[in-house]
Amino acid sequence: MKLSLIFSSLIPVTLIAAQKYVFAHVVVGTASAHTVSTWANDIALASAARIDAFALNIAYPDPNIPTQVSNAFAAAASLNSTFKLFFSFDYLGGGQAWPATSPSQSSQDGDSVAWYLQKYGSNPAYFQYSDKNTSTSKPFVSTFEGVDNINDWAPNGAIRSAVGDVYFVPNWGSLGTSGISTNLNNMQGFFSWDMWPNGANDMNSSSGGDGKKWIWRGDDLWHERWQQVVEVNPDFVEIVTWNDFAEGHFIGPVYSPSEIAVGSDVYLQNITHQSWLSFVPYYISLYKGTSYYIPHDMTQFWYRLAPAAAGDSCGVTGNTAAQQQTEMPPAQMIKDAIFFSALLQSAAQVQLSIGGQVVATENGVQGINHWSQEFGQNVGAVELSVSRGGQVVNSTTGPPITSNSILANGCSNYNAWVGGF
Ligand SMILES: *[C@@H]1O[C@H](CO)[C@@H](O)[C@H](O)[C@H]1NC(C)=O
Ligand SMILES: *[C@@H]1O[C@H](CO)[C@@H](O)[C@H](O)[C@H]1NC(C)=O
Ligand SMILES: *[C@@H]1O[C@H](CO)[C@@H](O)[C@H](O)[C@H]1NC(C)=O
Ligand SMILES: *[C@@H]1O[C@H](CO)[C@@H](O)[C@H](O)[C@H]1NC(C)=O
Ligand SMILES: *[C@@H]1O[C@H](CO)[C@@H](O)[C@H](O)[C@H]1NC(C)=O
Numbered sequence: 001m002k003l004s005l006i007f008s009s010l011i012p013v014t015l016i017a018a019q020k021y022v023f024a025h026v027v028v029g030t031a032s033a034h035t036v037s038t039w040a041n042d043i044a045l046a047s048a049a050r051i052d053a054f055a056l057n058i059a060y061p062d063p064n065i066p067t068q069v070s071n072a073f074a075a076a077a078s079l080n081s082t083f084k085l086f087f088s089f090d091y092l093g094g095g096q097a098w099p100a101t102s103p104s105q106s107s108q109d110g111d112s113v114a115w116y117l118q119k120y121g122s123n124p125a126y127f128q129y130s131d132k133n134t135s136t137s138k139p140f141v142s143t144f145e146g147v148d149n150i151n152d153w154a155p156n157g158a159i160r161s162a163v164g165d166v167y168f169v170p171n172w173g174s175l176g177t178s179g180i181s182t183n184l185n186n187m188q189g190f191f192s193w194d195m196w197p198n199g200a201n202d203m204n205s206s207s208g209g210d211g212k213k214w215i216w217r218g219d220d221l222w223h224e225r226w227q228q229v230v231e232v233n234p235d236f237v238e239i240v241t242w243n244d245f246a247e248g249h250f251i252g253p254v255y256s257p258s259e260i261a262v263g264s265d266v267y268l269q270n271i272t273h274q275s276w277l278s279f280v281p282y283y284i285s286l287y288k289g290t291s292y293y294i295p296h297d298m299t300q301f302w303y304r305l306a307p308a309a310a311g312d313s314c315g316v317t318g319n320t321a322a323q324q325q326t327e328m329p330p331a332q333m334i335k336d337a338i339f340f341s342a343l344l345q346s347a348a349q350v351q352l353s354i355g356g357q358v359v360a361t362e363n364g365v366q367g368i369n370h371w372s373q374e375f376g377q378n379v380g381a382v383e384l385s386v387s388r389g390g391q392v393v394n395s396t397t398g399p400p401i402t403s404n405s406i407l408a409n410g411c412s413n414y415n416a417w418v419g420g421f
Contacts, residue, residue, distance in 0.1 A: 020234075021052045021129075022284050023086075024251070025241040028058050028068050029093060033256040039068075039075035042242070042252055043083050049280040053084035053127045055142055055238055058116070059094030066110035069120070076125035084127035086139065087116055088171075091146030098149065100158035113152070114162040117141070121163060129167045131188065131235075139163075142191055142238075143170040147179075153186045169236065191238060195225065198325055199318070200333045205232050214320035215414050217333050222276055222302075223341055223370040226283040237287060239280075248415045251276045266407060267415045270399065275300050275420040282343055282368070294345050294367075297386045297393050300420035301340035301352070303375070303401065304413065308334050311405025311412035330414060339416075340384060341370040348388045354401060355380020379403050384420070396421045 024046055031039075046054065056072060058065050076085055089098045102112040110116065120126050121139040128137035152158050153168055160166060169189035172180055180190055196216030197203040203221055205228040229237050242252040246261040251273050254260065260268055279300055285292035309331035318333030319325035342350045342364045352360040352373055357380075360373040364386070379402055385395035398419045407413050 020236070020288050021127075022050070022237045022239070022287070023053045023055045024051050024239040025088065025244075026054045026056055026252075027093075027241060027244050028056050028065055028072070029062050029090075030243050030245060030259055030261075031068055031072075032064050033258045034068055034071055036071045036074045036078065038255045039072045040079055041255075043072075043075055043079055043081065045252065045277065046242070047079075047081050047083045049277050050284045051083075051239070051280065053086055053140075054242065055088040056085055057088045057090050057093070057144060057241075058110075059090040059092075060096050060098045061111075062094050063110075069110075069116070073120060073123055073125055083125070085120075085123075085125050086127040086141060087113075087120070088142040088144055089113055089116075089146065090144040091149060092144060097146065100149070100152040101162050113159050117159070117163040117166065121166070131167075134167075138165050138167040141166045141168050143172070144193070145172065145174060146170060147172050147175055150183055150186055155185060157186070189235065191236070193240070195240060196221070199328065204228070213315055214317045214322075214327075215330050215333065216319070218416060219335050219337070220339055220370065220372055223339070226279075226286070229283070229287050233287070237284075251280075266409060266411075267413050271413075271415050271417050273302075273416075273418045275418045276302075278420060279341065279343055279368075286368075294343055297345055297348060298343040298421065299340065299350070299384050299386060299394075299396070300418065301338055301382070301384050301398065302416040302418040303338040303382065303398070304334075304336070304416050305399060305406045306402050306404060306412065307331075307336045307375075308412060308414065310403060311407060312410050314409070314411035316412070316414065330412065334414065335372065335374060336376070337372045337374045338382060339370075339372045341368065341420075342386060343368055344386065346388070348386050348393065351383075351385050351387065353383045354378040356383075375401055377403070394421050 072085055076083060091097045099112040101114040117139060127140045129140045130137035167188045169191050170187055171191040171193045173193045203224060241249050243250050245268055246264040253274055278298060282292050313330055316330055317327040318330045319327050321327055338352060340352060344364045344366055346366050348364050350362045350364045351358060354375055355378060359378060362371050381400045382398040383395060386393045396419060399417055405412050
C-alpha cells in the first residue's frame with residue numbers, strides 16, 4: 001500500500017519535470033575556416049560529452065556566416081544524431097544590431113533575424129523546446145545583448161509576426177536584474193553572461209553586474225560553476241564558450257591557425273583546453289540526475305606556465321573599468337597555482353609533483369574531487385598521478401612551469417594549459 005502511494009506521487013512528478021538541456025556557445029564568426037567535416041567533428045565531440053546543442057553565435061554583418069551556418073546544419077544532418085543547433089543572435093559582435101526582418105525588395109542571404117529563422121527554424125536539427133505550460137514546441141532562440149532591439153521580440157513584434165512564435169531566451173545582462181524583470185513579456189527565459197567573478201573572489205550563484213584587454217579570474221571556476229549548476233538547478237546550462245580563442249575561453253579544438261585572431265595566437269601556442277571536455281559527461285549527469293559510469297580513474301589539471309607577475313602585464317588589467325569594475329594588477333587577482341580534479345572509481349591518493357618534487361598528496365574519495373596547490377617558487381614539469389595501495393594507477397605529465405614569462409614578447413600569458421587522463 002505504501003509502495004503504491006509512493007508510486008502514485010512519483011510518477012506524475014517524473015512526467016511533468018521539464019527536461020534539462022546543456023548547450024555550448026559557438027562563435028560562428030571564429031569558425032571562419034570550418035568545413036562540413038570540421039563541424040561534424042565538433043558536433044561529434046560535443047555529442048560524446050553529452051552536450052545537447054550548440055548555440056550558434058552569429059554577428060551582423062558578416063558575409064561568411066550564411067556559409068558556415070549552412071555547413072553546420074549539413075554536418076548535423078550527415079551525423080544523423082540527436083544533437084541540435086539554435087541561433088544566438090549577437091547584437092554587438094559584428095558592429096551592427098540585427099535587423100528584425102529583411103527588406104522586402106532587396107533581401108540578401110543572412111540579412112535579418114527573420115531570414116535565419118525562416119530558413120532554419122524548422123530544420124530537423126534545429127532545437128525546439130516546449131516548457132510545461134506550452135503544448136507545442138517552438139524554435140529556441142537566444143541572443144548576446146540587443147537591448148536596443150527589445151521590441152523586435154515582443155509577442156506581436158516584427159520577428160514573431162514574420163516567423164511565428166519562438167521560445168526566446170536572450171542574454172540582456174546589461175539591463176541588470178530590474179531591467180530584465182520589466183521585459184518579461186518579451187521572453188520565455190533568460191540567459192546570463194555573468195559567470196566570472198569580480199576581482200580576486202570566488203564566483204557565487206547570486207547575480208552581479210555583467211562584466212577586452214582585461215582578465216577575469218578563472219582558477220577554480222570550471223569546477224565551481226558545475227557545482228553551482230547543480231545547486232541552482234536551472235532549466236538550461238550554456239558552456240561559454242566552445243571556440244572563443246581570442247578571448248581565451250574555449251573547450252573545443254583549434255583546427256586552423258586562421259581561426260585565431262591575429263595578436264591572440266601567441267597566447268594560444270601549445271595551449272589546449274580540450275581536456276576540460278572529459279568531465280563534462282559526468283557534470284551533465286550530475287545536473288540532470290542521470291547515471292554515469294566512471295570508465296577509469298580520471299583527472300584534469302590546469303595552470304598558467306609562469307607566475308602571473310613574471311612577465312609584463314602589457315596593458316592587461318584585472319577587471320575592467322569598461323564594465324564599472326575596480327581595476328587591479330592581474331597578479332593580485334589570480335592564483336599562481338595548479339588546479340586539479342579527480343573523478344575516481346574508488347578512494348585513491350592523488351599526487352602532484354613539480355620538477356620531480358612532490359608538492360601535494362591528497363586523499364581522494366570515490367566520485368568527484370577538486371583541489372588547488374600554489375606552486376610558489378617551484379619550477380619544472382608537472383606530474384599528476386593516482387595511486388591505490390601504493391601502486392600508481394595512472395599518471396600524466398604537463399609542460400614545465402618556468403620562473404619567467406614563457407612568451408618571446410615578454411608579456412605574461414594568463415591563459416592556462418589544461419591536461420589530464
Ligand atoms: C538515422 O537514425 C535513425 C534512428 O536511430 C535510424 O532509424 C536511421 O536508419 C538512421 N539513418 C541513417 C541514414 O543512418
Ligand atoms: C505557467 O503557468 C502558470 C499558471 O498560469 C504561471 O504561474 C507560470 O508562470 C507559467 N510558467 C511559465 C514558465 O510560463
Ligand atoms: C557574491 O559575489 C559578489 C561579487 O563578488 C559579492 O558582492 C556578493 O556579496 C557575493 N554573495 C554572496 C552570497 O557571497
Ligand atoms: C610550442 O611547442 C614547440 C614544440 O615543442 C616549441 O618549439 C615552442 O617553443 C613552443 N612555444 C611556446 C610559446 O612555448
Ligand atoms: C590511463 O589514462 C588513459 C588516458 O585517459 C586511459 O586511456 C587509460 O585507460 C588509463 N589507464 C588506467 C589503468 O586507468
